[in-house]
Amino acid sequence: MPELCYFSLAMTTSPDPTPPEHNDFIHSEDFLHALMARQLKLSIACAAAFILVLVGLPLLNYFAPEMMAQRVAGFPLTWLILGVLFFPFVWVIARIFITRSMALEEAEVKLAEQGNAQRKA
Amino acid sequence: MNVDPWILAFSAITVVITIWMGFRSAKSSKSASDFFVAGRSVSVGWNASAISGEYLSAASFMGVAGMVMLSGYDALWYPVCYACGYLFLLLFIAGPLRRFGAYTIPDFAEGRYDSPVFRKIAVCFVLFIGFFYTMPQMKGAGTTLAYIFPGLPYWVGVAVVGAVITLNVALGGMKGITLVQAVQYWIKMFAISVPVFVLLSVYGGYGKNLGQNKSSSDPAPIVQSAEAGTPRVALPEKAPKDEAWIAPFGPLTTKAAKTAGLSAEETKPLSLLYTFSLIVALVCGTAGLPHILVRFYTNPDGVAAKKTTMWVMILIGVFYVFPPVFGVLGRNFLPELYAATGSKGPDKVVLELPTLIAQKYGVLGSILSGITCAGAFAAFMSTFSGLLVSMTGALAHDVYGRMLRPNSTPEQRMKMFKWCAVIVGSVSVVLGAMVEPLEINFMVGQAFAIAAASYFPLLFMSVWWRGMTMKGAATGMLTGGLCALVSAALVNASNLALDKGPMGKVFASFSGLNDFWKAHPLLRILCEQPAIWSVPLAIGLMIVVSKATKSTIPADIRMKMLVLHAPEALGLKQEYIQEHQGVGH
Numbered sequence: 001m002p003e004l005c006y007f008s009l010a011m012t013t014s015p016d017p018t019p020p021e022h023n024d025f026i027h028s029e030d031f032l033h034a035l036m037a038r039q040l041k042l043s044i045a046c047a048a049a050f051i052l053v054l055v056g057l058p059l060l061n062y063f064a065p066e067m068m069a070q071r072v073a074g075f076p077l078t079w080l081i082l083g084v085l086f087f088p089f090v091w092v093i094a095r096i097f098i099t100r101s102m103a104l105e106e107a108e109v110k111l112a113e114q115g116n117a118q119r120k121a
Numbered sequence: 122m123n124v125d126p127w128i129l130a131f132s133a134i135t136v137v138i139t140i141w142m143g144f145r146s147a148k149s150s151k152s153a154s155d156f157f158v159a160g161r162s163v164s165v166g167w168n169a170s171a172i173s174g175e176y177l178s179a180a181s182f183m184g185v186a187g188m189v190m191l192s193g194y195d196a197l198w199y200p201v202c203y204a205c206g207y208l209f210l211l212l213f214i215a216g217p218l219r220r221f222g223a224y225t226i227p228d229f230a231e232g233r234y235d236s237p238v239f240r241k242i243a244v245c246f247v248l249f250i251g252f253f254y255t256m257p258q259m260k261g262a263g264t265t266l267a268y269i270f271p272g273l274p275y276w277v278g279v280a281v282v283g284a285v286i287t288l289n290v291a292l293g294g295m296k297g298i299t300l301v302q303a304v305q306y307w308i309k310m311f312a313i314s315v316p317v318f319v320l321l322s323v324y325g326g327y328g329k330n331l332g333q334n335k336s337s338s339d340p341a342p343i344v345q346s347a348e349a350g351t352p353r354v355a356l357p358e359k360a361p362k363d364e365a366w367i368a369p370f371g372p373l374t375t376k377a378a379k380t381a382g383l384s385a386e387e388t389k390p391l392s393l394l395y396t397f398s399l400i401v402a403l404v405c406g407t408a409g410l411p412h413i414l415v416r417f418y419t420n421p422d423g424v425a426a427k428k429t430t431m432w433v434m435i436l437i438g439v440f441y442v443f444p445p446v447f448g449v450l451g452r453n454f455l456p457e458l459y460a461a462t463g464s465k466g467p468d469k470v471v472l473e474l475p476t477l478i479a480q481k482y483g484v485l486g487s488i489l490s491g492i493t494c495a496g497a498f499a500a501f502m503s504t505f506s507g508l509l510v511s512m513t514g515a516l517a518h519d520v521y522g523r524m525l526r527p528n529s530t531p532e533q534r535m536k537m538f539k540w541c542a543v544i545v546g547s548v549s550v551v552l553g554a555m556v557e558p559l560e561i562n563f564m565v566g567q568a569f570a571i572a573a574a575s576y577f578p579l580l581f582m583s584v585w586w587r588g589m590t591m592k593g594a595a596t597g598m599l600t601g602g603l604c605a606l607v608s609a610a611l612v613n614a615s616n617l618a619l620d621k622g623p624m625g626k627v628f629a630s631f632s633g634l635n636d637f638w639k640a641h642p643l644l645r646i647l648c649e650q651p652a653i654w655s656v657p658l659a660i661g662l663m664i665v666v667s668k669a670t671k672s673t674i675p676a677d678i679r680m681k682m683l684v685l686h687a688p689e690a691l692g693l694k695q696e697y698i699q700e701h702q703g704v705g706h
Contacts, residue, residue, distance in 0.1 A: 026691060032679055035686050040585060043212040050208055054404070058396045061369035062389070069368060074328030076367055082197045083445050087438035090205045094434050097212060098427050105424075105688040112691055 025115030038104060046097045053089065057081065127484065128269055131491030135308065135498040140289055142301045165425050169432035171299045174306030176203075176413060176433070177440060178254075178504035179261025182309060182497055184562030185441070187468035189448025190458070191560070192373035193366035196448070198399055199562055200441035204434065206407025206569075211430040214408050217584045217685040219426040222694055225511075226411055226576055227519055233583050234591035235675055241524060242595050246575045246602055247411045247515040251508045251545075252552060253568035253609065254410075257561040258508070259283065259553020261501040264464040264561075265494060268472045275464045276554040283553065286502055287546030290509045291539040302507065305499040306436065312496025313443040316475045316489045320450055323478060330449050334363045356452075360459040366452070370396070377649065381642035394653065395646050399566065402652030406569025409576030411511050422689055447471050463557040463622065472497060509545055516541040555627070558620040559613060566650075567609040574655035575602025582663050584685055587678050593667030601659025608648040608655075 025031055061068050061078055068078035075083075181203060188196035221229060226247065231240035259279045266278025321327060361372045370392035372379075377395075378388040407413070451458065451470035454477055458467045471493050479486025517538040522529060529537070556564060579598045582589050615634035617624045638645035647654060667674075675681060680693075687693050 026687070026693070027679070027683070029679065032683055032686070036585070036682065039686060047209070047212050050205070054205075054400055055397075058369070058393060058400075062393050065368065071332065072328075074326070074330070074332030076194075076331070078369060079194060079197065079331065079367070080328075082194075082201055084442060086201050087204060087442065090208050091431075091435055091438065094208055094211055094431050098431055101216065101427065102424060105690070109688050109690045112687075 025119050026112050028115075031112065031115065035108060038108075039101070042097065042100055042104060046093050049093055050090065053086070124270055125487050125490070127487035128491040128494050131488075131495040132265075132269055132498050135495040136285065136502070139301055139305070139499070139502055140285065142304070144289075144292060165428045165432065167299065167303050168425075169429045169436060170303035170306045172302075172413060172429065172433045173436040173440070174302035174304070174309065174499075174503050175507040176437060176504075177306065177309050177500060178565065179258045179497065179501040180562045180565035181437075181441065181444065182313065182500035183261050183264065183468055183471050184257060184560065184565060185444035186447035186451065186471045187466070188373070188560060188562040189445045190451040190467045190470050191361075191448075193361065193371045194369050195371050195373040195396065196562070197445060198396065199403065199566065200444060202400055202403030203407065204438045204441045206404040207430060207434045207437070209404055210408040210413075211427065211434070214414075214580050214584060215426050215430050218414065218580065219422075220687075220689055220694065221685050225514065225518075226414055226580070227515065229583070230579065230594070233675075233681060234589075234594065236591045237523070239591050239595055240519065242599065243579070244515045244519045246571070246598070248512055249602065249606055250409075250411060250568050250572050250575070251512040251515075252549065253571055253606075254565065255505060255508050255549040256552050256556045256559075257564035257568075258501040258505045259549060260464070260468070260556050260559070260561050260564070261497060262505075263553065263557065264469050265472060265497045265501070267464045268469050269494060275557050278464075279553045280550050282501065282505075283546055283550035286505050286509065287542055290506055290513065290546075291542040302503050305503040308499040309496045309503075310436075310440055312492045312499070313440060313447075313471075316493055317443045317446050319478065319485070319489060320474065321446070323481065324450060324454065327446050327449065330453055331367065333453055334367045334449075356456045357460040360452075360456055374399075377638060377642040377645040381639050381645075383642060391642060391646055394643075395650055398646070398650035398653035401656055402566060402570035402573045402650060405573035405577040405652065405656055406571075409572035409580060410569070411515075411572075411576065414576075414580075444471070447474055450474055462620075468561050505549070509542060509549075512545045513538060513541040516545065555617070555624060556613070558617060558622065558624055564613075567613070570609060570650065570652045570655070571602055571605045573652045574605040574659050575599075578656065578659040578663060582660060586664075586667075587682050588667055588671070588674060589663060590667045590670045590673045592670045592673065593663045593665075596666045597659040597661075597663030600662055601655045604658065605651040605655040608651040612645075612649045 057078065068076065070077045072080050181200065185196065185200045188199060218229060221232065227240045227243045230243035231237055259282070262282035263275040263278040266281065267273050267275050270278075321330075324330065360366075365371045365375075370389060374392035374395040375388050378391045383391070447470055448467075451467065451474055455470060455474055458465075458470055458473070472490060475489035475493055476486045478489060517534060517540075521537045521541070522534050526533070575598045578601060579594055582597075583594060611631075611634060614628050614631040615638065617628040618630075618632040618635065619625065620628070684693050
């Protein structure tokens with residue numbers, strides 16, 4: 001099957017005689033480590049905000065049922081939070097994550113280029 | 122048979138448009154990669170609509186409303202987590218997977234561990250999750266057709282819809298599906314929102330209707346709704362009381378404990394456990410659904426994949442505000458549905474509720490009901506198509522193309538794709554015909570739980586932990602996934618054994634389970650919502666087994682991790698492919 005995935009693509013085309021250069025900055029352990037750590041930190045920070053509400057709401061329902069049952073324009077408070085307000089909250093987290101992660105990628109590309117230039121010099 | 126011409130017309134138009142688009146694009150999708158992943162040339166807007174269109178299934182369109190009507194507040198976790206689970210996908214999985222550039226989860230499993238064997242193991246779950254997910258879609262189909270044609274047996278509806286979509290997929294493929302899915306999102310959005318706005322303007326707002334659910338007597342007396350002057354109808358015996366329905370930890374999460382006769386004090390912690398397990402299943406499960414992940418590869422690059430996810434979250438988030446409104450209005454105005462079961466029960470509240478308007482505005486009621494029926498068709502047709510493509514792809518591309526006949530020609534594989542579609546479609550119809558007594562939304566929740574315990578740990582750990590080995594990944598995924606699968610199947614079998622119809626007889630041998638559940642409510646909850654133990658079990662096994670088989674960590678793991686995490690602008694993927702050629706892969 002043509003181009004079904006790049007692994008099969010790799011199998012069908014002729015092998016490249018020159019293996020790529022590997023001792024530059026991009027391929028170093030330092031770069032990978034820093035890269036993953038930064039990305040994971042951002043993801044975990046965003047996830048924490050989300051999980052806090054996701055775990056907190058059932059706990060509030062459990063330990064403070066009267067407060068959560070207060071009526072707000074007919075809605076019980078907890079229904080209003082879960083059925084309506086939760087969605088925009090998640091959009092905000094997603095928006096922040098996307099903006100930051102794009103900035104992060106840009107910074108990484110710059111860092112990689114600088115690092116490579118330094119090693120060559 | 123008393124068929125409403127408006128309802129029939131709207132439904133027929135939706136079906137005809139879907140099929141026509143499928144056939145039309147069948148002409149333009151010629152090559153095999155076109156067929157599978159639409160040539161990777163779909164714009165963010167189209168792709169986001171298509172993902173949303175595929176995601177919003179019969180469970181979202183009909184099931185959520187039915188479940189909110191039946192169980193109240195607790196059921197709200199379903200729409201919320203369906204929508205918000207996407208955040209997990211975005212945060213941890215979408216970007217890296219897209220950069221790695223494999224087409225399907227089995228592709229990823231093979232590429233990440235250089236193991237064709239693992240691919241074969243991973244493929245199984247495309248089918249397991251897929252079949253669990255098609256059952257509720259089929260129930261949606263049977264319910265809708267039984268509503269449009271009163272008197273039509275449930276299984277006939279299942280068979281007709283199954284046959285039509287199978288034919289469409291066999292002839293159209295994914296290219297057609299992308300376009301069809303995108304259009305169907307907008308049909309569904311229109312169909313769920315317009316009737317809600319009309320109903321709310323006639324019967325008072327969302328909050329006002331919820332405000333009526335505060336009586337403490339049981340069953341609720343007829344309550345005069347202040348503004349509209351429409352009496353709230355008395356609830357049948359089977360309906361939950363107002364205070365149980367509107368407050369957290371209601372009938373859905375307390376059922377097992379109530380059956381066992383536990384006191385309120387003993388019941389509450391179990392309800393909390395149920396709620397948390399449900400949340401884990403839905404949030405993690407979203408990130409592991411095979412038919413959703415495949416669409417990330419139709420984005421041109423990683424930035425587009427992230428933008429797509431953002432749009433998907435907005436599109437489905439807005440959608441999910443509406444179905445619970447149907448549930449709330451249904452409780453106040455159509456309580457007779459509580460007394461019915463199967464395809465005549467609360468799962469059809471979305472279809473039937475708009476006909477109430479007919480008392481005041483005549484034909485408008487039929488038109489609105491026709492619109493929601495059209496939306497229901499769009500819902501189960503699009504999700505079933507998507508699942509069929511994924512499952513058929515797994516069978517044709519992996520089982521046939523790689524295991525049975527590795528040397529087959531592209532023509533043979535294309536032919537096999539069509540045959541596999543027919544096989545998968547037929548099995549889905551048979552399974553779908555059996556599950557009439559089960560709730561649509563509940564069944565979809567089970568599919569999520571299986572995905573959460575199998576694919577989610579695989580993807581999450583493979584992307585973020587370089588110490589993973591193939592054996593660790595396989596052990597964790599298989600154990601977690603199969604445990605969740607068996608638990609879900611046991612619960613379904615015991616529920617079907619309670620049915621008073623024909624399925625009760627078929628599953629009568631499982632009725633002993635119900636006595637067991639009665640004696641062990643905690644075990645029942647852990648089987649009904651297995652995610653809370655099966656997800657940690659899968660991840661734990663992955664870590665332990667990987668540590669034990671440390672020597673088999675792929676040799677070029679640093680390069681693989683770079684491809685997964687480094688920005689695409691650095692061009693590491695091309696390099697990685699070259700390298701694999703270099704070592705004779």
